[in-house]
Amino acid sequence: MSNDKPLILVVDDEPDIRELIKDILEDENYEVKIAADGQEAQQIFNEQQPDLILLDIWMPDIDGISLLKEFKQQNKNVTIVMMSGHGTIETAVEATRLGASDFIEKPLSTAKLLRGVEQALENRAKQASIQKELAQIPVGKSQQIKLLREQVERVAKHEMPILLVGEPGVGKHCFSHYLHSLGQFSGGKFIELSPESFPLDSLKITSLAKNNCLYIHDLALLSDEAQALLLHLLETHKLQQCQLICATQYSLQKAVDNGDFLESLLYQLNSITLVVPPLRDHIEDIPELVHHFVDVQTTRSGLPYRRFTVAAQNRLRNHEWSGNILELKNVIQRLLVLGNGEDIDVADVDLALASEAEAIENGDETINFELPLREAREQFERIYLLRKLQETDGNVGKAAKLAGMERTHLYRKLRSLGIDTKQI
Known part of the structure; x- marks a missing residue:
């Protein structure tokens, strides 16, 4: 048996089913443990910390939903796939809301089981890779980025809301994750809300926020109702058990002057304001950013490694970068995908920048499906x-x-x- 295979725990009160699943998975060279009830499952979980749990909904001592809650409270990163022959849409939705990665209906076919296991483990690996990338220290050796990192480290554990201000694409999302990794709720989830997804239900928001990090991007675009609700929650101290981070690319004071933003909400949010500089103000960080994005793309997306020559890096330093770091990331990805040789030179960079400018000018923008x-x-x-x-x-x-x-x-x-x- 290979020791590098994930450990899978199968929890089912029907002996024939759990033994069948065990045999199928072991034939595929997985390491498998089985449990007949919740108590046995808890013991194995505490002793061995499985990577994946196949969990039956209906069991004699404790139901699968309750066990799912317990497992997730003990280890939020564990991957759990629910199983049931009596499943309903409501049960599947509830299990997903509580952290289950998938829901498989019985009777289980070998193909259905293996496909569900493989997909769950692949998603687990991808999420682990993404979280590792997001939680890393923001790249840059310039004085501006060093100062910003120091400011982040000083305020991360502060209980007051933190406001990130900067142009589109400067890295506000990256710094928000860095704040979360250093904050007092770093063990909780990073929950991202947009103006479109902001729930107009105070109980739902407080439930989402409790012991987690709540990140609201495009703050200035919140609807009037969302602004009023957020103000109410802050004034009544109902968001104290979370880390609240907001981001905007606009001056909130101008939004207040234009009647688009509540002045009282601005006062609640701007006590700690961190300004993320545009890329043009720290172009000396471009070589390090290039190496970083090349490493990310070659590792996560499996693209071939290509070296940027010094001349190519200097050409990148002299570009305007109106789209900031996000634009640089997209250009590097395009060069890695479309290039042929081992090295990327000035001519390659010029061609990529020209094609991007032409696409924007002609309105031929396309969606990059490799993006988050x-x-x-x-x-x-x-x-x-x-x-x-x-x-x-x-x-x-x-x-x-x-x-x-x-x-x-x-x-x-x-x-x-x-x-x-x-x-x-």
């Missing part, structure tokens, strides 16, 4: 809204109707995406 969901969604929103504005000759009111959005929300979204309606 949040960044890919921003690309889609930009393409979608540009199309709606072109269809209405730049009329924001008509575009809002076509998009099914409120006019004020569309204005805020256009500003966040850097879209100037006068140029449509």
Whole structure:
């Protein structure tokens, strides 16, 4: 038996089923432990910390949902797949909400079982890789980034809300994860909310936030209702058991002056403000950023390693980078995907930058499916809204109707995406 295989715990009160699952998985060279009830499962879990648990819903001493809660409270990173022959949609939804990665219905076929196990373990490996990358120290040796890292380290454990301010693509998301890794709720989840996903239910927000990190990006674009609810929660001290981090690319004071943001909410949030500088202000960090993104892409995406020559790195240093670090990351990815030789030289960089500029100028932007969901969604929103504005000759009111959005929300979204309606 290979020792590098993950340990799988099978919990089922039916002897024939758990022995069958054990035999199937061991034939695939997995290490397997079995438990007939919740008490036995808890003992194995505490002693051996399995990587994956196949957990039956219905058992004699304790139900699978309750056991799922206990396992997740003890180790939030454990991967659990629920099994049941009597499963319902409601049960599956409840299990997923509580942290189950999948739900497999009985009777189990060999193909269905192995596919579920392989997918769960692959997702676990991907999430571990992503979390490792997100929690790392932000890259950069410039004075600006060193100072910002020092500020983050000083305020991370502070109980007051932290506000990150900076242009699109400067790395606010990266610094928010760094704050979380250093904060007093680092053992909890990093829960990200956007203006679109912000729940207008105080109980849901406080439940999500408890003992976790709550990150609200595009803060200035929150709806009036969301702003009022967030203000209420802060004034009544209902978000004290969490780390609250907010991010914005706009001046909130200007948003207040324009009537788009509550002044009292601004006062609640701006006690600790950290400014993330644009890439043009610390171009000396570009060589280190290049090496970092090459390592990430070759490791996570399996792209071939290619070396950037010194001349290529100098060319990157002299680019304007209006899209900041995110634009640099995308250009590097494009060069790794499309390049042929072992080295990337100035000509390769010039070609990549020219093709990007031409695509933007011609409106031929496409969605990069290699990006994380949040960044890919921003690309889609930009393409979608540009199309709606072109269809209405730049009329924001008509575009809002076509998009099914409120006019004020569309204005805020256009500003966040850097879209100037006068140029449509």
